[in-house]
Every structure is written in structure tokens, then in C-alpha cells.
Amino acid sequence: MNELIFKPAYQLARMIKERQVSSVEVLEAYLNQISRHNSKLNAICTLNENALETAKQADEALAKGKNWGLLHGVPITIKDNFETKGLLTTAGYEPFKNYIPTEDATTVARLRQAGAIIIGKTSPSQLAGDYQGINDIFPLVNNPWNLEYTPGGSTSGGAAALAAGFSPLELASDIGGSIRQPAHFCGLYGLKPTDRRVPTTGHIGDTTNMDFRCIRQMLVAGGLARSIEDLSLCIKIIAGADNRQPDIPPVPLDEVDEKSLDKLKIAWIDELPLYPVAREIKSAMQAARKKLADAGVNVESWIPKYDFATAWEVFYAVATYNLMFIQGTDFKNLRQQMAFLWREATEGVSELREISKVPNISLPIFMKKSLQGYFEALTQRDNLIAQMDRELEQWDVWLCPVAMTTAFTHRAKGAAVEIDGRKVPYQMANGAYVVPFNLTGHPVVVVPIGFTQDGLPIGMQIVGKRWKEMELLNIAGKLDEIIGDFRLPVSLQGSAL
Incomplete structure (x- = not known):
């Protein structure tokens, strides 16, 4: 098994930057894993045909001394509710089965600007409205720990993809547990930020009626990962005010007040x-x-x-x-x-x-x-x-x-x-x-x-104070060193799914 596919995003970013591995090698490792196992999981619903070319450009840029950002050349996945310019975006909703956006959701744009490469989109529940991976366009999403079980929802494909080694990081959303319940069901780490910490501009479910914005409370964008460090990296990239969504306040991420465990x-x-x-x-x-x-x-x-x-x-x-x-x-x-x-x-x-x-x-x-x-x-x-x-x-x-x-x-x-x-x-x-x-x-x-x-x-769940994501992640990291129990699905520890 290629060890690259289960390394966290922050390590992959460092390895690519230091030329220990190329972006193309990392992407091809993920694509190989997807080709081997996705037919059983149905986690990835749309592959990005331009990903390999972008990975080549990332490697060429580094060779010329150019760094695109914190995730330079790192492949990631995007929940299919977020609009992706030039890439099919359906939200698992039949009227959108052929929808190809002309611009990125704000969070997607920020991840691309940080150097991330989109491997593909992950299958959600229909309009992000269920605790299972059921929609009218793509096949039912299965849990890598047991194919007879749900991976949760609505970030169903995203959770299954991370657990199965299809991606190191997933851009996800949560209006009623859609990040946290799949993390729990699939043995992952998840972050639901403070309401209005991260823009949701370009999130379908919020834009089904294109004439006006419907969802104005409780919907948040966040991340799924296999480490606390990747959640911290993700929030640093996607958080912040957005001129397309004026109700996102320009509140900077909090400074961590370091405390020892016994305090x-x-x-x-x-x-x-x-x-x-x-x-x-x-x-x-x-x-x-x-x-x-x-x-x-x-x-x-x-x-x-x-x-x-x-x-x-x-x-x-x-x-x-x-x-x-x-x-x-x-x-x-x-x-x-x-x-x-x-x-x-x-x-x-x-x-x-x-x-x-x-x-x-x-x-x-x-x-x-x-x-x-x-x-x-x-x-x-x-x-x-x-x-x-x-x-x-x-x-x-x-x-x-x-x-x-x-x-x-x-x-x-x-x-x-x-x-x-x-x-x-x-x-x-x-x-x-x-x-x-x-x-x-x-x-x-x-x-x-x-x-x-x-x-x-x-x-x-580890619940923190509003607007204190970095402090929460810092504490979660310390606790995780004691109680964390992340493992790969048994089916991936030596045999095929």
C-alpha cells in the first residue's frame, strides 16, 4: 500500500515543498486508491480531469522557486455542495445534475489560492439534508468500516473518502451535524467552526433558489481530516470576511492562551x-x-x-x-x-x-x-x-x-x-x-x-467558546494525544475492501 495516501495534508505539503515527493506522485497515489476502492464505497462522485495537469504545474512552479501557498500541490476533496468553477456541482439534487458553475465558492477559491489541487467532488446526501449518503443522482455511499453501514451525512462521501485514503482533507459543511456525525461514524477528526466564522457563499442548499439567499443561520463550512493539525491548517485558509457575503464579520482568528494540561x-x-x-x-x-x-x-x-x-x-x-x-x-x-x-x-x-x-x-x-x-x-x-x-x-x-x-x-x-x-x-x-x-x-x-x-x-465532541477555534483546536490536540484512537479501517490494513 502506498504510505502517501494516509499522510496528513500538512506533512504532504512539507514533503512536496522540500521536493521529497512530487505533487504528481501524491495525486497518482490517490487516484490509484480511488480506482481500486471507490466502486464499493461510492464516495467520489466526480473526478477532476484537470487535476493531473495542475499537479504538473505545481511541480514546475516549485522547480522555479515559486510557492503557491500552505497547501502547494496537495490534492484534496470538496463536498459536492460547494460550487467548483468548471467542475460538475450537483448537491445530489436532480435539477442540478448537469450544473457546472462559472465561479468557485469562496472557500473553494481560498483553498485553490493556497495551492490545493481538487481531486474531485464527494457525494453528499440530497441538498445536505440527511444523516445518510442518499441522493437521486449517485449511488448510495457506504462506510469503509462496514459496507452495510452508513458513513453518516450529509458529508457522506467526504467521510468515506478520508477513511479510505482517497484524500487527506475534505471541505465540508454542517447545519445539523453534517461534519461531526460522519467524523464519529468513520473514525475521523472534524471541525464545525463558530457560526459566521467562514463564508458559505457558493454552497448549494443555500443557493437552490438562485433569486435570493435562503439559509441565513446555522450553516457553517469546516473541515474533515485525519489529524487535528489539518483542521487547524484548513480553518486558517478558509476563515475570514467575504465581500460576497457581508454578514461574515472581519474577526481575526483568536490567539491561543497556552495552558498546561493540569491547568x-x-x-x-x-x-x-x-x-x-x-x-x-x-x-x-x-x-x-x-x-x-x-x-x-x-x-x-x-x-x-x-x-x-x-x-x-x-x-x-x-x-x-x-x-x-x-x-x-x-x-x-x-x-x-x-x-x-x-x-x-x-x-x-x-x-x-x-x-x-x-x-x-x-x-x-x-x-x-x-x-x-x-x-x-x-x-x-x-x-x-x-x-x-x-x-x-x-x-x-x-x-x-x-x-x-x-x-x-x-x-x-x-x-x-x-x-x-x-x-x-x-x-x-x-x-x-x-x-x-x-x-x-x-x-x-x-x-x-x-x-x-x-x-x-x-x-x-469537544465544545469550545464562540470565536475561539484556535484555542479549541489547541486543547483538542493536547487531549487527542491522550485519548485519540484514530485507525485505518480494518479492510485497509492488508486486504481490499
Whole structure:
């Protein structure tokens, strides 16, 4: 196996710059891995036919003493929701199956300007709207750890691609866990930045209706990687104000306030009262806490004085107001949406359906939307942001689960997920622990911390203070040295997928 394909992006950048390896060699190693395994994973949906020529130009530039930037000559992948100039961009949505943008999304442009080479696009859930890699254009995306399981969503292909060695870095997006849940399901690292830290200009799902911008809250662009260092590198490149999106403030990345491990104040929880977590996830969370305590880190059990039930309702209210104008009105799409809502309303044990009640929150808004209702939801969101800010002030970071479940077998969107013998509503099983931080906008890093008895990865969220990404990543890196458990999928450790 070519060792290049599992090296982190920051190491590849250094190796290329120092002429230890060429950009062409690195790209060809990835293309070979993709050709061997993508037919089973369906992670890459579109290859960039110009990538090899760009890699040659990168090598020629270095030979002349020219450096394109932090990622000079490093191949990466892009979630198919981000517009890529001259390269098919579909968002997994049939009306866009032939769409070739004339300009890049801002984040894509910044990565190219930093010297990155786009290998290709990765298959998402349709319009970034599901926790599985299901869309109407490309085949179902499979998890490299077990092909019968989902890699999560909506950055489905991106997570599968990184776990399988198709790319070292993925530009991803997250409006309800779309970076963090796939990181958890595939044993990767993920960063959801602070809301409005990174422009989302040119993100489809935000631009389905080309006449006006629909999504104005909670959608963020971030990264998936196989190391904390690559997440740090990514945010340094893509963050910052954008004259195409004036609500992105010119706030510089924060300076790191270095603290030794024994000076950190860390809060921890393995389960919230409303949302039961799978036993194996709780065991992994407890094992991680013990490792930290044994290393002299101060970790305290803590549940914030925070109304998670209201936060769940407000998230879906704000999300509905943001999303209802981008959903297709064709019969096929409406049928899919109604089937999802029916399953969500009827599957899973009744007491958990009563807590989840996503259709009861969203349908009345969709049927009778009002400007007053939108403003009321935004006011509630402001109050909940302030409440979470106050609660987190006393801690450096808060450790909590990513989801109620680990990766599960493929199923229809909205079908219940079984957790320790109980059937849990689909949205709650996947979203209960991630959507609160989309609502409040707090940055989150996911790190892998263990595995189930069946060999499926388990991740953990590390939640930081708003606008403190670099401090969060610094702390996450220190904790990862103690508790991190990144491994390659067993199928890649000596045999083909």
C-alpha cells in the first residue's frame, strides 16, 4: 500500500515543498486508491480531469522557486455542495445534475489560492439534508468500516473518502451535524467552526433558489481530516470576511492562551437525561475520562443549566424557516419529504417520539409561515445562545457524545434506529447531541476515541467558546494525544475492501 495516501495534508505539503515527493506522485497515489476502492464505497462522485495537469504545474512552479501557498500541490476533496468553477456541482439534487458553475465558492477559491489541487467532488446526501449518503443522482455511499453501514451525512462521501485514503482533507459543511456525525461514524477528526466564522457563499442548499439567499443561520463550512493539525491548517485558509457575503464579520482568528494540561478546566458528560446514549458510546466516553484523569487532567461531570428540549424545538423552527424555500416542489421530492415525515412521526418508542416531534414543529411553520414567527424563533435563539455562553464560561471545553448511536445499517430516511434494544426516532438518534451547537453557533471539534465490539468507530465532541477555534483546536490536540484512537479501517490494513 502506498504510505502517501494516509499522510496528513500538512506533512504532504512539507514533503512536496522540500521536493521529497512530487505533487504528481501524491495525486497518482490517490487516484490509484480511488480506482481500486471507490466502486464499493461510492464516495467520489466526480473526478477532476484537470487535476493531473495542475499537479504538473505545481511541480514546475516549485522547480522555479515559486510557492503557491500552505497547501502547494496537495490534492484534496470538496463536498459536492460547494460550487467548483468548471467542475460538475450537483448537491445530489436532480435539477442540478448537469450544473457546472462559472465561479468557485469562496472557500473553494481560498483553498485553490493556497495551492490545493481538487481531486474531485464527494457525494453528499440530497441538498445536505440527511444523516445518510442518499441522493437521486449517485449511488448510495457506504462506510469503509462496514459496507452495510452508513458513513453518516450529509458529508457522506467526504467521510468515506478520508477513511479510505482517497484524500487527506475534505471541505465540508454542517447545519445539523453534517461534519461531526460522519467524523464519529468513520473514525475521523472534524471541525464545525463558530457560526459566521467562514463564508458559505457558493454552497448549494443555500443557493437552490438562485433569486435570493435562503439559509441565513446555522450553516457553517469546516473541515474533515485525519489529524487535528489539518483542521487547524484548513480553518486558517478558509476563515475570514467575504465581500460576497457581508454578514461574515472581519474577526481575526483568536490567539491561543497556552495552558498546561493540569491547568485546564474540562467539563464532561456521557449522557443527557433526555437523550439515552448507546452503552458502548458511554463506555468509550468513560474510558476517555479515565485516561485524562490518569494523565492529571481535571475533568468534572457537569450538565449545563440549559433547556435542551426548547433548544431542539427552536433549532427545527429556525431550520424550517431557512430551508422551506429551497425544497423542490416536484412530485418526487414532495413524496420523499412526506414519506420521511411519516416515518419520523410513527417510528420509535412513543416517549421518545413525544420528545422529538420534528413533524409537529416543522409542518405548522411550513403550512402557515409568518414574519412574526420567524422573528420569535430568532429571539429564542438569541436567548439560548446567551444561556450557553454563560454556562460554558467557567470551562475551557466541554466533552460530550456526538450522537445517541454509532454507525447504523442503511435504511430509509426517517426509519427508526435501534439503540440497545430500543427504537429511537431517526432525527433524535442522529441529531440530539449536535443540533444544539448549530443553534448556538459554538465551535466543536470531534476526535475518535474508540470502537464498538463490532469494530465501528466512536467519536467525541469537544465544545469550545464562540470565536475561539484556535484555542479549541489547541486543547483538542493536547487531549487527542491522550485519548485519540484514530485507525485505518480494518479492510485497509492488508486486504481490499
